[in-house]
Amino acid sequence: MTDDIEAYLAQTAERRLDSYRELLRIPSISALSVHAPDCRRAAEWIAADMAAIGLENVEVSDTGGHPVVYGDHLHAAGAPTVLVYCHYDVQPVDPLELWRRPPFEPHVRDGRMLGRGAADDKGQLHAHLRAAEAMLATTGGLPINVRYLFEGEEESGSPNLEPWLLANRDRLTAGVVVISDTGFFDGNRPAITLSVRGMMYAQIDVEGPPIDLHSGSFGGAVENPANALARIISELKDRDGLVRIPGFYDRVRPISEADRAAFAELPFDEGAFQAGIGVPALAGERGYSVVERRGARPTLDVNGLWGGFQGERTKTIIPAHAHAKVSCRLVADQDPDEVFSALRAFVLEVAPPGVGVDLRLLDKSQPMSTPAGHPAVAAAAAAIEDAFGRRPLFIRSGGSIPVCAMVRDSLGLPVVLMGFANPDDQAHAPNESMVLANYEGGIRAICGLFDRLAVGGLAG
Amino acid sequence: MTDDIEAYLAQTAERRLDSYRELLRIPSISALSVHAPDCRRAAEWIAADMAAIGLENVEVSDTGGHPVVYGDHLHAAGAPTVLVYCHYDVQPVDPLELWRRPPFEPHVRDGRMLGRGAADDKGQLHAHLRAAEAMLATTGGLPINVRYLFEGEEESGSPNLEPWLLANRDRLTAGVVVISDTGFFDGNRPAITLSVRGMMYAQIDVEGPPIDLHSGSFGGAVENPANALARIISELKDRDGLVRIPGFYDRVRPISEADRAAFAELPFDEGAFQAGIGVPALAGERGYSVVERRGARPTLDVNGLWGGFQGERTKTIIPAHAHAKVSCRLVADQDPDEVFSALRAFVLEVAPPGVGVDLRLLDKSQPMSTPAGHPAVAAAAAAIEDAFGRRPLFIRSGGSIPVCAMVRDSLGLPVVLMGFANPDDQAHAPNESMVLANYEGGIRAICGLFDRLAVGGLAG
Numbered sequence: 047m048t049d050d051i052e053a054y055l056a057q058t059a060e061r062r063l064d065s066y067r068e069l070l071r072i073p074s075i076s077a078l079s080v081h082a083p084d085c086r087r088a089a090e091w092i093a094a095d096m097a098a099i100g101l102e103n104v105e106v107s108d109t110g111g112h113p114v115v116y117g118d119h120l121h122a123a124g125a126p127t128v129l130v131y132c133h134y135d136v137q138p139v140d141p142l143e144l145w146r147r148p149p150f151e152p153h154v155r156d157g158r159m160l161g162r163g164a165a166d167d168k169g170q171l172h173a174h175l176r177a178a179e180a181m182l183a184t185t186g187g188l189p190i191n192v193r194y195l196f197e198g199e200e201e202s203g204s205p206n207l208e209p210w211l212l213a214n215r216d217r218l219t220a221g222v223v224v225i226s227d228t229g230f231f232d233g234n235r236p237a238i239t240l241s242v243r244g245m246m247y248a249q250i251d252v253e254g255p256p257i258d259l260h261s262g263s264f265g266g267a268v269e270n271p272a273n274a275l276a277r278i279i280s281e282l283k284d285r286d287g288l289v290r291i292p293g294f295y296d297r298v299r300p301i302s303e304a305d306r307a308a309f310a311e312l313p314f315d316e317g318a319f320q321a322g323i324g325v326p327a328l329a330g331e332r333g334y335s336v337v338e339r340r341g342a343r344p345t346l347d348v349n350g351l352w353g354g355f356q357g358e359r360t361k362t363i364i365p366a367h368a369h370a371k372v373s374c375r376l377v378a379d380q381d382p383d384e385v386f387s388a389l390r391a392f393v394l395e396v397a398p399p400g401v402g403v404d405l406r407l408l409d410k411s412q413p414m415s416t417p418a419g420h421p422a423v424a425a426a427a428a429a430i431e432d433a434f435g436r437r438p439l440f441i442r443s444g445g446s447i448p449v450c451a452m453v454r455d456s457l458g459l460p461v462v463l464m465g466f467a468n469p470d471d472q473a474h475a476p477n478e479s480m481v482l483a484n485y486e487g488g489i490r491a492i493c494g495l496f497d498r499l500a501v502g503g504l505a506g
Numbered sequence: 507m508t509d510d511i512e513a514y515l516a517q518t519a520e521r522r523l524d525s526y527r528e529l530l531r532i533p534s535i536s537a538l539s540v541h542a543p544d545c546r547r548a549a550e551w552i553a554a555d556m557a558a559i560g561l562e563n564v565e566v567s568d569t570g571g572h573p574v575v576y577g578d579h580l581h582a583a584g585a586p587t588v589l590v591y592c593h594y595d596v597q598p599v600d601p602l603e604l605w606r607r608p609p610f611e612p613h614v615r616d617g618r619m620l621g622r623g624a625a626d627d628k629g630q631l632h633a634h635l636r637a638a639e640a641m642l643a644t645t646g647g648l649p650i651n652v653r654y655l656f657e658g659e660e661e662s663g664s665p666n667l668e669p670w671l672l673a674n675r676d677r678l679t680a681g682v683v684v685i686s687d688t689g690f691f692d693g694n695r696p697a698i699t700l701s702v703r704g705m706m707y708a709q710i711d712v713e714g715p716p717i718d719l720h721s722g723s724f725g726g727a728v729e730n731p732a733n734a735l736a737r738i739i740s741e742l743k744d745r746d747g748l749v750r751i752p753g754f755y756d757r758v759r760p761i762s763e764a765d766r767a768a769f770a771e772l773p774f775d776e777g778a779f780q781a782g783i784g785v786p787a788l789a790g791e792r793g794y795s796v797v798e799r800r801g802a803r804p805t806l807d808v809n810g811l812w813g814g815f816q817g818e819r820t821k822t823i824i825p826a827h828a829h830a831k832v833s834c835r836l837v838a839d840q841d842p843d844e845v846f847s848a849l850r851a852f853v854l855e856v857a858p859p860g861v862g863v864d865l866r867l868l869d870k871s872q873p874m875s876t877p878a879g880h881p882a883v884a885a886a887a888a889a890i891e892d893a894f895g896r897r898p899l900f901i902r903s904g905g906s907i908p909v910c911a912m913v914r915d916s917l918g919l920p921v922v923l924m925g926f927a928n929p930d931d932q933a934h935a936p937n938e939s940m941v942l943a944n945y946e947g948g949i950r951a952i953c954g955l956f957d958r959l960a961v962g963g964l965a966g
Contacts, residue, residue, distance in 0.1 A: 243722060247820045256784045262703060262905030265805040265835050266747075267779075267796045269789035272808035272830070276739035283733065285858070287726075319727075324716045329729035329860035336727045345725040348732035349823050354810030355831055360707045360869045362833060362906075363809050370732070371815055373822060375725050398745070400789040409820045445722030446822075 112198030228465030269400030341442025429494030572658030688925030729860030801902025872911030889954030
C-alpha cells in the first residue's frame with residue numbers, strides 16, 4: 047500500500063466513521079417484512095456510495111426478495127478479477143431490553159463501533175467500499191478488476207441468491223470470490239478461515255397411539271413413543287462420539303498431516319475453553335482434539351426434543367407422540383441430501399415396531415473449503431500481516447455460512463474467506479460492535495490483497 | 507339377602523335416586539381449594555345420612571385437609587368386623603365444554619346416572635349407605651360389625667389420610683378392609699380386582715452448559731444434554747422390553763401357574779385391544795401376554811421429555827439442559843423407594859461424562875395384592891354372582907390406587923377390592939356416569955357380602 051493511500055485514509059478518517067454510522071442507522075433487518083423498505087434504502091445508500099467513489103455499472107438489482115447491489119471496476123487489463131461478497135442485511139435486535147443503547151443509533155466507545163450490523167456485516171462491507179475509495183481517489187483506478195456483490199438476505203437464509211447468481215452468471219466472471227463475513231481467532235488474533243461446515247437439519251416424528259394413554263391401563267403393553275425416540279437418538283452415535291449412520295463418513299476428507307500440524311499450532315487452550323463454557327468435561331469423537339472436532343469432523347446433535355407431559359409435577363401417560371430436531375454439521379465432501387437419506391434409512395431400521403416414524407429435512411447447506419494452497423490465500427495472509435503486524439492463523443470454522451458453497455457452486459469459483467470481525471463482537475446478539483482497529487486494518491488489508499494479486503496473479 | 511330387604515329396596519327406589527342425585531350435586535372437587543367448603547358440605551351431608559339410617563359414632567373428623575367421615579355399627583357380637591372405605595371427593599371437571607350437561611346437575615339417561623362422581627366414587631359410597639339403610643330398616647341391625655371410613659382427598663393424592671389412619675388406628679380395629687373404588691371388566695363383566703400396581707415417578711434432569719450453545723462453534727466438542735438424556739433413557743430398557751436397572755425385578759413375585767391360567771381365561775382379545783388403541787403393533791416384555799404385562803409385571807415409561815428448541819423450524823443449538831419424567835408401575839413386592847434408589851444409581855452410572863445428572867422422586871405408591879385365597883374374596887365373589895347373575899372374573903389392575911397399600915400398611919389389614927364401576931363410565935373424564943344396574947346390583951352384593959361373612963367368618 048502506498049503512502050498516498052495511507053495519507054488519504056488518515057485525512058478521511060472522520061468522514062469515514064460518519065459514513066459508517068450512516069449505514070448502520072438504516073435498520074435493514076431482512077427477516078422482518080416491515081423492514082423491507084429499510085433493506086431497499088440500505089441497498090440504495092450503498093449503490094449511491096459506490097457510484098460516488100467511481101465504481102461502475104452500479105445497480106440495485108431486484109430479486110424475489112431484498113435487492114442485490116452490484117458494481118464493478120474492470121480496467122486492470124491483464125490483472126486478475128475478484129468478486130467481492132458482503133451482505134448489507136442484519137439480524138433482528140430482540141431482546142431489545144438488553145441493548146445498552148438503541149441498536150440503530152451507532153456510536154463509538156472504547157475503540158469500538160457499536161450498533162446492529164457493526165461487524166456482521168455492514169462494517170466489513172463498508173471497509174471494502176472505503177478501500178476502493180482510497181485506491182480510486184489516489185491512483186484513479188484499482189490494481190485488479192473487481193466486481194462487488196452485496197446481498198440483502200444473508201441473515202434470513204439467502205432464499206433468492208442462488209437464482210440471482212445463476213441468472214447473472216455471465217456477468218459475474220472472475221477468478222476467485224473473496225467473502226468478508228468471518229473473523230479473527232480468540233484474543234483478536236488475525237486469522238483466515240479455510241473452511242466452514244455444512245448442515246443437515248431434520249425433524250424426527252415418532253407417532254404412537256392417536257391420543258395419550260393411561261400409563262397404568264396400557265403401560266407395558268404398548269410401545270412408548272418417547273422411549274422409542276430416546277432409543278432412536280441413542281442409536282445415532284456410539285459412546286466414542288462416532289456417528290453410526292452407515293456411510294456417514296464415506297465422503298469426509300481425512301485430516302492430513304499438514305492439517306493436523308496446523309490445528310496443533312493454534313493457540314487453543316482446551317482447559318480454558320472448558321472453563322469458559324462451564325461444563326464438567328469436554329466430549330466428542332475419540333482421537334481428535336477440540337479444534338479438529340469442531341473444524342474438520344462432522345457432528346450430530348439434538349437441537350431439541352419434546353413429547354408428553356412437561357408440567358411441574360406428574361401426569362401418568364404414555365405420550366401419543368414424541369419429536370426431535372436433529373442436525374449434523376458436515377465437512378467436505380459430505381452432501382446434506384445424502385446424509386438425510388442415510389439418516390432416514392437408519393432411523394427407520396432401528397425404530398422399534400409399534401410406532402410410526404417420519405423424518406423431514408428442515409434445512410441444509412453444503413460444507414465449503416478453500417482449495418488448499420490457493421494463491422489468494424497467500425496474498426490475503428501477507429496483506430493481513432502487513433496491515434495488522436501479525437501473521438494470520440489458518441482456522442476452520444465449526445459454523446455454517448451457506449452462501450460460501452452457494453457462491454462457489456453457482457459460479458464455479460473458488461472462495462477465500464477474508465474477514466475482520468472479532469470473536470467477542472456479539473454478532474447476532476445485543477450490543478454488537480466492531481473493533482475499529484479491525485475495521486481500519488481491514489481497509490488496509492483489502493488494499494494490500496488487491497496489490498498483491500495484481501503482482502502475483504491467481505495462477506499460483 | 508332376604509325378601510324383606512329386596513322389598514324395602516323396591517319401595518325406596520325413587521327416593522334412593524333422589525338422594526344419589528343430591529350427593530352428586532355437591533361439587534366436592536378436592537384438588538381445588540375454592541371447593542374446600544363443598545368438600546366439607548359433602549362430608550356433612552354423608553354424616554347426616556349415616557346418622558339418619560342408624561349408624562353410630564358418626565363424626566366429621568378434621569384432618570390437615572378435607573375431613574374424613576367416620577361411623578360404625580358394632581352390635582354383631584362374634585361376627586367379623588369389616589372396615590369399608592370409599593371417597594366422597596371427585597376429580598376436576600375440565601374441559602367443561604365437553605360435558606353434554608353440567609357436571610354437577612346429575613340426571614338419569616339410558617340406564618345411567620350421569621354426573622361428576624357418579625361412578626368414582628360417590629355412587630359406590632352411596633350404594634354402601636343404601637345397603638346399610640336397607641339392612642338396618644328391615645332387620646334393625648347389620649349381620650356383621652362395620653366401620654365406615656369415607657375420605658375426602660383420594661383424587662388429590664390422599665396427603666392427610668395416612669396420619670389420620672395412624673392417629674385413629676386404635677378405633678379402626680377390623681378383620682379386613684373392603685374398598686369399593688374399582689370396577690368390572692370390559693363388556694361390564696362382573697370382576698374382583700386382586701391387585702393394583704404401585705408407582706415410582708421420577709424426574710431426570712440432565713444439565714450441560716449454563717446456556718444454550720451454538721451447535722456450530724461447540725458441536726462435536728461438548729456433550730449434548732439431549733443426546734445424553736436419550737442415551738440414559740435407552741439404557742433403562744432393552745429391546746425385549748426388560749428393565750435393565752440392576753435389582754429391579756428382585757422383589758417381583760413370579761406369576762404362578764394358577765395366575766397364568768387365570769390370566770389366560772380372561773375374555774381378552776389382543777387384536778381388538780390393539781385395534782381399539784390404534785397402534786401398528788403391541789409391544790412389551792417378551793414372554794408375557796398383554797394382561798400379564800399389564801397386571802402382573804412392572805413397567806418403565808417416559809411420561810414426558812423436553813429440552814432445547816421445540817419451535818416450528820430450526821434453531822442450531824446445543825441445549826443447556828434436557829429433562830424427562832419417568833415412571834414405573836410396580837408389582838408386589840417392589841418398593842418405590844428402593845426402585846428410585848436403584849434407578850438413580852443406574853442413571854448416574856450410565857450417564858456420559860460431560861453432563862450433570864440429577865434425579866428427583868415426584869410421586870410414589872406401593873403395589874397392593876389381596877392375600878391369595880382370602881375368605882372375603884370368596885364371599886364377595888359369591889355375593890356378586892348372586893346379585894349380578896354371573897360369576898365375577900378375577901382381574902389385576904394395571905393402574906395404581908395408592909390408598910390400597912396405605913390402608914393396608916397403616917392398619918396392618920388385608921384389603922379386598924369390591925367395586926362396581928364399568929370400564930366405559932368415563933371416570934376422570936367429561937360425561938362421567940354409572941350404570942344404574944351396577945349401582946343397584948352393588949347394593950345387593952354388599953348386603954350379600956355381609957350376610958356371607960356373618961356365616962363364614964374371616965378365618966377361611
